[in-house]
Amino acid sequence: MKLKITTAIPAMALMLCAAGTLSAQEMGPPKVLVINREYTKPGKGGELHEKSESAFVAAAKANKAPFHYLGMTSMTGPDRALFFSGYDSFTAWADENKEMDKIPALGPALDHAMVGDGDLLSETDTSVWTRDDEKSMNPGNLIGMRYMELTLFHIKPGHDAEWDEVVKMVKDAYKKGVPEANWVMFQEAYGSPGGGYLVIEPLKSIGEIDAHIASGPKFAAAIGRGWHEEAGFADGFLRGRRAIEPVPLRPEDEPSVARADCGRAGLLGPEACSCSGKEAGGC
Numbered sequence: 001m002k003l004k005i006t007t008a009i010p011a012m013a014l015m016l017c018a019a020g021t022l023s024a025q026e027m028g029p030p031k032v033l034v035i036n037r038e039y040t041k042p043g044k045g046g047e048l049h050e051k052s053e054s055a056f057v058a059a060a061k062a063n064k065a066p067f068h069y070l071g072m073t074s075m076t077g078p079d080r081a082l083f084f085s086g087y088d089s090f091t092a093w094a095d096e097n098k099e100m101d102k103i104p105a106l107g108p109a110l111d112h113a114m115v116g117d118g119d120l121l122s123e124t125d126t127s128v129w130t131r132d133d134e135k136s137m138n139p140g141n142l143i144g145m146r147y148m149e150l151t152l153f154h155i156k157p158g159h160d161a162e163w164d165e166v167v168k169m170v171k172d173a174y175k176k177g178v179p180e181a182n183w184v185m186f187q188e189a190y191g192s193p194g195g196g197y198l199v200i201e202p203l204k205s206i207g208e209i210d211a212h213i214a215s216g217p218k219f220a221a222a223i224g225r226g227w228h229e230e231a232g233f234a235d236g237f238l239r240g241r242r243a244i245e246p247v248p249l250r251p252e253d254e255p256s257v258a259r260a261d262c263g264r265a266g267l268l269g270p271e272a273c274s275c276s277g278k279e280a281g282g283c
Helices: 022-026 046-062 090-101 106-118 160-177 208-214 216-223 227-231 255-261
Strands: 005-011 013-016 032-040 070-074 080-087 121-137 147-155 183-190 196-203
Touching (some): 032 090, 046 106, 080 090, 121 196, 208 216
Antiparallel strands (some): 005 147, 013 070, 032 080, 032 121, 070 080, 121 183, 147 196
8 A cells, every 4th residue: 555645844933822812722723724824025024024914913903803813934944924713614714704894994904904014925825724633633722832843744636545544553553652642633625736634733842842753762663664665655744843832922012923923813713812813824
């Protein structure tokens, strides 16, 4: 049995997370995750992009926008900002859009704020993901978390059944050898190129990656020899990651941070942020 994985893409990102309610943080991963990515031009990231995003947040707050989101900036790979919005269902996402339509001044205000933002960007895109509980392990919430590790896989058409089999094999090995392991997996519903699976693992410290590496022999012993060859895995299946760090959760102390996290993405749910945001950023 050979599983064809076209790419397994690791990266790291810094999470700019605004204060959210405790209940929102306890909710755990959403069923539907909308991800927006904004790629910044060379020299146009950092404070420049934070300033433009703060204008978006200010416009959203002033017009009582009904959305919340989680914002991040990349630590590896191309310079980009990522915005996550989470929903219990596609209907909930549609309901949010309907609420936005009821605020006539909101759309023009957000469009105006985005003009300055657009001058800093080279590219944007959006994707939509659904949570796959069968492929997740010990999914939790973001209470106390300061980083996340993310890995993106693209599976070639016609190999979904093999992918399901291999993920089950890997998950069973972790249950046996590293039972404390935890992650949530999302399947791409809409976006390009399609066939994507996103693995997200929260971390309290980036130093936890050392523990993950140290647990490698336990996993290897549990899964047995030759599994890489049997599955035809690409390097990085278990190691490719993106780290995301939420900054101190005090928007009054971190104005640029409040800007980013309330600028687009609600990984934690509709009350994840203390302010408002727009759609979502990708990985």
